[in-house]
Amino acid sequence: MEGSISTRSSLRSFAGPLLCLLLLGPALLMSFLYAPTEATMGEVQRILYLHVPMAWCGLAGCLALGFCGTLYLFRRNLAWDHWSQAAAEVGWLCSTLNLATGSLWARQAWGVWWTWEPRLTFTLVLWLIYAGYFLLRASLDEPHRRARVSALLGLLGVADVPLILMATRWFRGVHPVSPEMDPRMRLTLLVSGLSFAAFFAVLTRLRRDQLDVAEQCAALEAQEPTC
């Protein structure tokens, strides 16, 4: 079959994500059972083990988006655009969860759901850039033009990353700055971060494979008008 669709990329099994879900089990157990309860905030502080990994994955998604977008701009290979889109989708999911869990934490800690604090504001800006990225992609049909323009927007997102990371040092705000932690808390945070990162990395790979197959289908359909 001319231009055959590779069986590798077609319908990769969901074994990877399921395996990662199993890896998340120990992280969740550690979050609830191993890490000690924080003295001031009590049980609610355990949101940290979800909120911080989501923040890391949201930022990593944006960096991956920018990196793959840049590679596309240099090489004009749509495979890099597929990586960008997959990273953006997963990054946006993490960024959304980061804002939502942060809001729940803020309600308990500060008594408000939201405040225009520098780190929160820059994180919201990142979320809006992600949202704009998808709107932009949906509005452009020609694949290479879409990849070019969205890569540029991805670079704008990358510019926001250092602002988020350094917001607590460069600006005055109320967001906590990496406090001293009990070693068990630190270990739980690390395990949780690595587990979530592995899970979202596998999801990104899965989505990239789907986008590759979709492009191959579109190319074959373009050759076959009756399809």
Added chain:
Amino acid sequence: MGALLVAYSLALAAASAYIAWLAVQNARLAVRQKALRRIWEERARADLHSKAA
């Protein structure tokens, strides 16, 4: 404790929704692949027949 449960439930729901959406996309792609394979096989058969004739 309520906020903690809401946070983890939210994360679980969001991740499940994304995985379910990926599964739907997979199913749609499988249908497209199947249709394309059928068309290309029919075309290959027709080519063979025309060459034989």
